[in-house]
Amino acid sequence: MKVLVTGGAGFIGSHVVDTYIQHGHEVVVVDHLRSQKKKRVHDQARFYNVDIRSEQFEWVVEQEQPDIINHHAAQKSVPYSVKDPLYDADMNVMGFLNVLEACVKHQVNKIICASSGGALAGNKIPATEDLEPQFTSPYAISKYIGEKYLHFYSSHYGLNYTVLRYSNVYGPRQKADGESGAIPIFFNNYLANQPSVLMAYPDQPRGTTRDYIHVRDVAYANLLALDRGENEIIHIASGEEIHMEEIYELMQEVLGHELPLFRKGPRDGDVKRSCLDPSKAKEILGWEATVSLREGIEELRELHQCVKGEIS
Ligand SMILES: NC(=O)c1ccc[n+]([C@@H]2O[C@H](COP(=O)([O-])OP(=O)(O)OC[C@H]3O[C@@H](n4cnc5c(N)ncnc54)[C@H](O)[C@@H]3O)[C@@H](O)[C@H]2O)c1
Secondary structure: OEEEEEOOOOHHHHHHHHHHHHOOOEEEEEOOOOOOOHHHOOOOOEEEOOOOOOHHHHHHHHHHOOOEEEEOOOOOOHHHHHHOHHHHHHHHHHHHHHHHHHHHHOOOOEEEEEEEHHHHOOOOOOEOOOOOOOOOOHHHHHHHHHHHHHHHHHHHHOOEEEEEEEOEEEOOOEEOOOOOOHHHHHHHHHHOOOOEEEEOEOOEOOOOEEOEEEHHHHHHHHHHOOOOOOOEEEEEOOOOOEEHHHHHHHHHHHHOOOOOEEEEOOOOOOOOOOOEOOHHHHHHHOOOOOOOHHHHHHHHHHOOOEEOOEEO
16 A cells, blocks of 8 residues: 655654555655654665645646545644744645645545544543543644544544554653653653653642553554555553553653652643543554553653653
8 A cells, every 4th residue: 555644753653654665655754854854764665855835746746646634743742832823834734735635636535644542532531432522722622623524524524544643652762852651751851860850739649640652552553554444433542541650650650760759739731541442443443552551661761862852
């Protein structure tokens, strides 16, 4: 199959590209490289340095005629979406519409889209896909609007889709840039010999909770979605709720070091608890998480530590 991956130079997208190539698929990558580097892109993938919002994007689709588009290019920062909702919508709504229009004009069979289970989870632990999202940020709204557009393009033009709503993804190649969750930040603090900060609540002294999923498991879900999960929205998550302090303790154990930790009061906009129910992924895609948090952290320890803020 020929797959065009948008955002294929990014953290998750680059693992998706590698997995597709390992399984014999032909891959084309479109990425504007504002936040990532081309070195991440597999050398067997054809690369276009193009913005998904530009007219050139449609030209690439016309040239390449992919069977499937896998969409990972996005504005992914929740705080940035609060600061600049216009930019967030430009990227995640207008950019996405440009991708959908190109799909329809050039008879792409299917689109696989990365969405956010954490941002869109309803008020229940573990959250199922059918719950009404809480819309606590413009990012959550723009991702949700994308899902609604998909529904329209599917019913109106017959474009097939699968939405994969991820929990907190971690693993090699992730930047510790403040948007990436605790693991790379804790890890980099450890490598730089700096203390970490835990945001605690009076009723949650061990910090917020999250559901962590390894990036290779996420990439494998994208492989299965090539021919499964038609017109479905599916959580890709471990289903295990873990406190920030538990992650910190696990890291200390794996790294064999006592690490200093400071507690601070709650931070504005933090979601206190987050955990997703992954049973639909098992039922529809035949997918299950395979990498435990301990294994994932051990792997990061083995990998060559840190290159300029990035666990590579
Ligand atoms: N990282 C997570 O934990 C997580 C969780 C849920 C959902 N997601 C979603 O997964 C997707 C990928 O996230 P990531 O963590 O790999 O982010 P990332 O920033 O590492 O990757 C995104 C890539 O898209 C590219 N890109 C951004 N805007 C573009 C544009 N206009 N045109 C072309 N390329 C563009 C960037 O250069 C980058 O290489 C995003 O849609 C994000 O919302 C991520």
